[in-house]
Amino acid sequence: MLVISCIKQVPDTTQVKIDPVTNTLVREGIPFIVNPYDTHALEEGLALKDRYGLRSVAISMGPPNTVATLKKACALGVDQAILLSDRAFGGADTLATSQVLASAIERLAQKEEVGIVFCGKQTIDGDTAQVGPGIATRLGFTQLTLVDRIEWLDLDKKRIRVRRKLEGRHEIVEAPLPVVITAVRELNRPRYPTVPMRLSAELTEVTVWDNQVLNLDVETVGLKGSATWVSKIFSPERDQGEIIGDGIKDPVGTAHLLLDKMLSKDLLAI
């Protein structure tokens, strides 16, 4: 059985700046990292490999330099790394991206049963949290989002029970395999690569699938297949802050002023 981790190479957003003139991301010299949430998706796939002997596969869609990210996955111990890369895939939004990833998973499923697909809950560059659910919908897999713990996995009965981390509460749900799980940080602690694994990853071939392999309608992928596109990027301007009252001389009065202000602007949701 396969356990697939979908990972994305993203610019290190702490270092990304927006060019004030062109309003585009300045990516020059910015290092790429594995999307932090995806490192948890990767770790859980590897943990299931270690525990149940599943075959672990990492896939990523992106430009050719994404090989670096997939090699990191190899250094951590995945059995196979697949890069989905084609000019036709470029400029994709979440819809078109999940289309390509789903089709690659389908292709893998032709040879070996897919049990679980892990994704990070969202990426730190796009922040949409749509690709995981998008893959699940296209594949017809059950989607278990925001998972912070796998309660149990029964490979004979092909069922899984997970805990979802929601706002202010947890939810425990059970589902039949195959499933798509999106990971939150609490799911696990990602492992650190050993040096022998890093060195062997250097020599590992990353499988590259382009559109000749996946054979998708070019109208459904990349920019053409995207339902949304980025028209402008800008840093939102924030109003100057203000100091209300005198918190030292009159703390109670100041607290009242602050409450009134928040009520008047409808900032307190009830």
Add this chain to the structure above:
Amino acid sequence: MQSHPYFMPLLLVAVLTFCYSCYQRLQLVTAGAAENRFDRPGERLAGVFSYAFGQRRVLSRPFGVNHFVLFWAFLLLLVANADFLWQGLFPGSGLSALPEAVRHPLELAFDLVSLLALVSVLVALARRLFFAPSYLGNDYTKPCSGEALLILGMIATLMAAYFLMNAARLAPGSQTWQPVSRAVSFFLQGLPAATLDGVASVSWWAHAIVLLLFLNLLPRSKHMHILTAIPNCYFRNLDHPAVPPREEFQMGNRFGVSGVEQFSWKDLLDSFSCTECGRCQDLCPAHNTGKSLNPRRVVHDVKVNLLEKGGKPLIGPKGDGTSSEESLWDCTTCGACLSVCPVLIEHLPKIVKMRRHLVQEKARFPEELLNLFENMEQRSNPWGIAPSERGKWISVLGERSFKPGETEYLFFVGCAGSFDSRAKQTTLALATTLDRAGISWGILGKDEICCGDSVRRLGNEFVFDKMARDNAAMFRERGVKKIVTACPHCFSTLKNDYRQYGVELEVVHHSELIAQLVGDGRLKAPKKAGQGKVLFHDSCYLGRHNDTYAAPRAVIEAATGGVPGDFERNRENGFCCGAGGGRMWMEEQTGARINHERVKEALKQQPDTICVSCPYCMTMLEDGLKDQGAEKVRVRDIAEVMAEALNDR
């Protein structure tokens, strides 16, 4: 007189078993990994004279005098005992066949030296019995261990037998050059000749048998050091004992040490050279605060493991022959053990080698380190702050980039000096002080990357190797010749560790540069009192690792007009702040906190200011003072003290 028929076979058996034991141990040692310790023989020999024959480190503690006496007595009596055995085989030959003019002074010397040896053995025995220092014992041995008492007893017996044997042979009233033996002979006066013969014979045999037993006990006990300590001094690390060897990152290699046979032969020789004196344990900050590390135990465990031919895990659940992972992570790499060991054992590199295995082959380390390692790899600083923030502190001074060919000093600011808000004040203080002296300096700004000190000490050599190569390439590319830094960790790493990468730079710590500028008159020493009572805390990486003790004190003196006070434990005996060796980035969960211990030591003297020369010490001591409710005591870097004094003028 004739040789006793039993003596020759006895001697033969004793010598052969001794040789066999030595051979066995030599084989164990030579099975270790290769390491070149044969270069620069002149320098090595000089070290042997100073450390072994001169007993330099032994004498650094008062009781060492006793060992000095015993050591030299042993060397002289080696001749006497060789002669004793020779004459056992061929009576009447050897020294006794020498002309009187030579023989008499020798007899006198042996007689007196034997008395000295006896006295020092009795003193040693009394020390162990009645006033043993706490560091002699630990969890695997006691000051009055059977082995220690047996050895001391044997030496005392040898001396007593020697005197008795001579005394019994002395004819009453005859001329003798053996005053001690003569004194003993008074007790034998009036005994019949046959009894005297018996006493002589019994004491001769007692001497012979104890001597041969002693010979065979040597290789099987801590007294192996009698054989190995001198070679161990010869093969010492001439370069920098805290700099671990480089590793080659190729498929099929092993990374770090997980089995005793992976240590170098010198590491293994070290383990046979330990005399169990306990001085390393006495100074170790981890051991002193109740943690599981004991540097003496690490070396002992290597020996036990080696003698059992690796039958036990080298790293695993704590036990005889096995170091626990916890103990390996306890080390602050302060180097106290290295600096105090009388026979120059290198504890620290062994710990780093074992850490290397844990990090690089097992990916097993305290969980706090995961973030550190990721941050170092991704953003080249321990906090994971964006590299573009690195040069921001300079904005108040304007643009100060290092320009190849124009700028004299590269100011290597370091991660703490660039990102830590408290350390940034030191950075600015140093910058303004250098400006005052008219020094040409510049920074690399966002292009500066971490020197890699923490990751190297933590055993993540793979990441260190990359950082060092990147830094080396950048220094070459930009034509950097001179570096000044306010961080002793950057200082020591760039100066010592980077030599392995072909980087030969003139690296100075800011204490040295400021002291030199004051000395040259380029900085007018303001001698402005205002810091109150000042204590100076030695940074391990500046002091012990680089022997720089005077410069920071000179800076404080120049700035304040007063000689700073010292901690009770200072200079070579200084006590770590607790942050070295990557401990800065780890929690301290076992025992007392090292920085609390250090702060309490300072508070005994009620200082107003504690001066430091390292950003880690700054953090640790400030935190320690807060925890002890003593925030009114200031912690100041020496550069701040100087800058404050210069500005007040």
